[in-house]
Amino acid sequence: MTDLALFGFGPAGWGAAMVRATAMTLAVTVTSMLIGAAGGAAVATAKLSGSRALRAAGDAYTTVLRGVPELLVIYLVYFGGSAVVTAVAAALGFEGFLGMPSFLAGSLACGLTSAAYQAEVYRGAALAVPRGQMEAARALGMGAGLRFRRILAPQILAVALPGLGNVWQLGLKESALISVTGLVELLRQSQIGAGSTHQPFSFYIAAGVLYLALTTGSTLLFGRAEWRLTRSTRRP
């Protein structure tokens, strides 16, 4: 049966390894979320722009990245990226196969997916900012940067926060797929433990509990952040 000593922190226990792996899951999710934020802001800007070509490109991006399996994007970035790296290295005179670092490949792949979801969140939030406010800011002579910083960004952030919370939850759960690249995050570590102790149930249950702790903890944090950010619009 499930043995708690298995996850102790002594030399024979797997506790420390599981905690390290949890930290890796967090690190790769945060990285992909940041990549997704930059990409998502760019795609949302394209989708809201006046140019028809940019709008079509933005729509195509969100449709495709939300319509194909995340696992496929990870394979594409990991193996495709490795092929590109190998080709570039060959052109520079290096021989043989060069792999793409799994942390980079994983966070980039999840970041690309995250960008598609975040773009939709930012777009919706930007549309929620009343036009009159932007006109008033322009009438006061505010520059584009100042308008973004003082008028758009604070309101977009407050409106987008619940949506971003959902994207973060998706990202946490999706990061388990990065285990296919061999990156030792929570699920990969559990596979290793399951393999060497022949106790798969114990390890996958432990992984499940840790993921549950991560998702529940972040739900609480996002709830608090939302409460803070909506101070000005909350009813007393």
Added chain:
Amino acid sequence: MIDLAFMGDTAQALLKGLPLTLELFGVSALAGLVLAVLIAWMRSGGRVLRGLAGAYVFVFRGTPLLVQLFLVYYGLSQFPEVRHSFAWPFLRDPFWCAVLTLSLNTGAYTSEIIRGALAAVPAGQVEAARACGMPAALLFRRIIAPVALRQALPSYATELILMTKATSLASIVTLKETMFVAARINSETYRAIEVFLCAGAIYLALNVVLARAIALLEWWLSPHLRRPPDALPGLDTPLDRAVGLEGPRLSGAPRP
């Protein structure tokens, strides 16, 4: 360089995995829907039922699908009791493990969609129906179900699209569906970009068809939200001009 002949061969090979993808999707979506209705019903029941259903939804929405799949496929075999039980022929088979996991997973998400849709039915309408003396079954059929169904469809479409994408995880437990075939061709040819672009196109096409179908269903279910037609469908000429009427126009003006 994109090699069209190779892409063609790859697409043909990948399409051989499509029936299994569709089977996984269809069976799990159906089982998940039944489960979701049951869970949504439990959540409106007594304290024990509500607690159980809430815990189930919390666990399955809070953990990655791949962890759930590994727990069912690899984890359960840790117990000799399971290995010697009547369920072992099923739990040993990756197909049934994948179906079980996908159904449990989508059941949790879908039950929340159903719960939200039921909560969105205006209380006044239900009260009015009760005041008219409608029995519970009629009330559900005429008032609650039509409103809740329209409310749930857009979110359910999203959930179904997530499901088609989730079937690709079955490739990790050795089921030879579309993604499995793609990964195998990639490992044989090292032409990742062509192979996965091809597979991506198949999944995308599947999801676009799915989204269109549900959008069509939504359109068909909500005639009251559609703009009233200007003329008979299929006729470009407005009705008044077609029959040569002078005087007040029969079309064009918005109806009150």
